[in-house]
Amino acid sequence: xxxxxxxxxxxxxxxxxxxxxxxxxxxxxxxxxxxxxxxxxxxxxxxxxxxxxxxxxxxxxxxxxxxxxxxxxxxxxxxxxxxxxxxxxxxxxxxxxxxxxxxxxxxxxxxxxxxxxxxxxxxxxxxxxxxxxxxxxxxxxxxxxxxxxxxxxxxxxxxxxxxxxxxxxxxxxxxxxxxxxxxxxxxxxxxxxxxxxxxxxxxxxxxxxxxxxxxxxxxxxxxxxxxxxxxxxxxxxxxxxxxxxxxxxxxxxxxxxxxxxxxxxxxxxxxxxxxxxxxxxxxxxxxxxxxxxxxxxxxxxxxxxxxxxxxxxxxx
Amino acid sequence: xxxxxxxxxxxxxxxxxxxxxxxxxxxxxxxxxxxxxxxxxxxxxxxxxxxxxxxxxxxxxxxxxxxxxxxxxxxxxxxxxxxxxxxxxxxxxxxxxxxxxxxxxxxxxxxxxxxxxxxxxxxxxxxxxxxxxxxxxxxxxxxxxxxxxxxxxxxxxxxxxxxxxxxxxxxxxxxxxxxxxxxxxxxxxxxxxxxxxxxxxxxxxxxxxxxxxxxxxxxxxxxxxxxxxxxxxxxxxxxxxxxxxxxxxxxxxxxxxxxxxxxxxxxxxxxxxxxxxxxxxxxxxxxxxxxxxxxxxxxxxxxxxxxxxxxxxxxxxxxxxxxxxxxxxxxxxxxxxxxxxx
Numbered sequence: 001x002x003x004x005x006x007x008x009x010x011x012x013x014x015x016x017x018x019x020x021x022x023x024x025x026x027x028x029x030x031x032x033x034x035x036x037x038x039x040x041x042x043x044x045x046x047x048x049x050x051x052x053x054x055x056x057x058x059x060x061x062x063x064x065x066x067x068x069x070x071x072x073x074x075x076x077x078x079x080x081x082x083x084x085x086x087x088x089x090x091x092x093x094x095x096x097x098x099x100x101x102x103x104x105x106x107x108x109x110x111x112x113x114x115x116x117x118x119x120x121x122x123x124x125x126x127x128x129x130x131x132x133x134x135x136x137x138x139x140x141x142x143x144x145x146x147x148x149x150x151x152x153x154x155x156x157x158x159x160x161x162x163x164x165x166x167x168x169x170x171x172x173x174x175x176x177x178x179x180x181x182x183x184x185x186x187x188x189x190x191x192x193x194x195x196x197x198x199x200x201x202x203x204x205x206x207x208x209x210x211x212x213x214x215x216x217x218x219x220x221x222x223x224x225x226x227x228x229x230x231x232x233x234x235x236x237x238x239x240x241x242x243x244x245x246x247x248x249x250x251x252x253x254x255x256x257x258x259x260x261x262x263x264x265x266x267x268x269x270x271x272x273x274x275x276x277x278x279x280x281x282x283x284x285x286x287x288x289x290x291x292x293x294x295x296x297x298x299x300x301x302x303x304x305x306x307x308x309x310x311x312x313x314x315x316x
Numbered sequence: 317x318x319x320x321x322x323x324x325x326x327x328x329x330x331x332x333x334x335x336x337x338x339x340x341x342x343x344x345x346x347x348x349x350x351x352x353x354x355x356x357x358x359x360x361x362x363x364x365x366x367x368x369x370x371x372x373x374x375x376x377x378x379x380x381x382x383x384x385x386x387x388x389x390x391x392x393x394x395x396x397x398x399x400x401x402x403x404x405x406x407x408x409x410x411x412x413x414x415x416x417x418x419x420x421x422x423x424x425x426x427x428x429x430x431x432x433x434x435x436x437x438x439x440x441x442x443x444x445x446x447x448x449x450x451x452x453x454x455x456x457x458x459x460x461x462x463x464x465x466x467x468x469x470x471x472x473x474x475x476x477x478x479x480x481x482x483x484x485x486x487x488x489x490x491x492x493x494x495x496x497x498x499x500x501x502x503x504x505x506x507x508x509x510x511x512x513x514x515x516x517x518x519x520x521x522x523x524x525x526x527x528x529x530x531x532x533x534x535x536x537x538x539x540x541x542x543x544x545x546x547x548x549x550x551x552x553x554x555x556x557x558x559x560x561x562x563x564x565x566x567x568x569x570x571x572x573x574x575x576x577x578x579x580x581x582x583x584x585x586x587x588x589x590x591x592x593x594x595x596x597x598x599x600x601x602x603x604x605x606x607x608x609x610x611x612x613x614x615x616x617x618x619x620x621x622x623x624x625x626x627x628x629x630x631x632x633x634x635x636x637x638x639x640x641x642x643x644x645x646x647x648x649x650x651x652x653x654x655x656x657x658x
Binding site for chain 1 (some may be wrong): 382395429432433435436437439440441443444445447448451455548569570573576577579580611613614616617621624626628
């Protein structure tokens, strides 16, 4: 455990921790948004959401390193491509495959619709276990690193403090992605159907939309968001087979703190959790993940449906 | 789908035929296990986890409260037992009492916070508290030994008046664990089939209606949570004795999820005996599949997923169906299954 500084850090020393916390929060928000969409439309708590995050990140790893084709002419040609290009491809392929995995999971979930939410929770818990074991089988059990292009890797000095460039890239990327998701939900007709589905899926079906397809698409979309968050977050969070369970708990906690089904609630809660982790990290690094549970208990103690939550089917 | 309330019970009986069967199996287990290629220590593990699972199922199956952080109380029991031996006295009964009380107090405090919640919020808070206890066990290095665990926990001898029996031998410890397990079985059976148990089932079927009928629902939720944590604490103390150490990993979300999986696969949602089947299935699968393949958890996870999708009533439900199908002519004495409110 890190020794406590008797004077406590000065405000200015806290700045890097606040920035780290906000970055973490923005990335959490990206995962939580997919999570909250799935909860809203299907009323399923997807405990495998973190595993989809892991799938996105691991496929990105494979795309960047080209390790499955090592030794073949294709592998050599692939590695001759610039790292920047491979990274951009990874940013597209990782989430896409995570989205496909999400759709597969949705097919498995179909027998549980119309039953208590417990069944969806249990099924996705089993799926998380299975995916983790599959990852161990395919990618090995060790901790791995994602190679980053030079442009976003490295550090710079500002006011005598060192900042990691990558954190700024990740934060900017998440802000852009969050805004894109918001625009998609608010400004397109497909987004309107998804929002309507989250509000009252029976009514959407009555209006003639194919509910089964809507659920498949939403699950795939949410899973792709998780995969995207995975690719971007892994250089900060680390990549190991267990990463899915490590990340699903904060994501789950965030949507409950923010209020199940609320877009901005999830974003605000994610920033709060990120800040709590970042600032506790400044004082007592070993205890930083503890702070989010205390935040959860404090907030649910006063607002039983979270910050911006409304009554939902999940209470039964 | 059948439910717990539909399986005819003999509520007045203290001892039922399945209990006698279980007791006989436990009696024979130390000789039976080596005979089928397994080992004696497995029996201790199974006995401990069955006790834990039965207590957990009072909460999970009977009351419909989904705790995903129950491993924490098993761990608290184990640490309390070990710390009592290290710092207070080397005493079996003292250690057991300390474990039950420590887990019970932690459970009572957490339960007070949880019991006004329902559904997914309840489940989430149990995860939150479970993680806090797990985290404390990992980080309070000076008390718990952190990740290395609390080592060197003795197995104190069993003293009953003038008699003293050493428990250092695995066979002796197994019989002691089995005896405690039978007490837990009888206790859980009586509770599940008491008026108290009926209220718990009413809460599962429809909490709002149970409240309107006039029950102070949160008191029942609190009581059953605390009780199940005390049983978990007892199981934890036995675990500490069996391993002669206590580790934080039983408190992790992973392990807390495993107990949920065991109870569900066994059929805890439809039968009192479901958790027993589930625990035995898990440990035998671990040893048999684990011997064949490194990735046995993958297969167990797939079996579990298939079970949730196709047969959520678990092994006990399948057995029940099988028995009913094998005697089709028997006039059905039981009334038509009550439709269950969801």
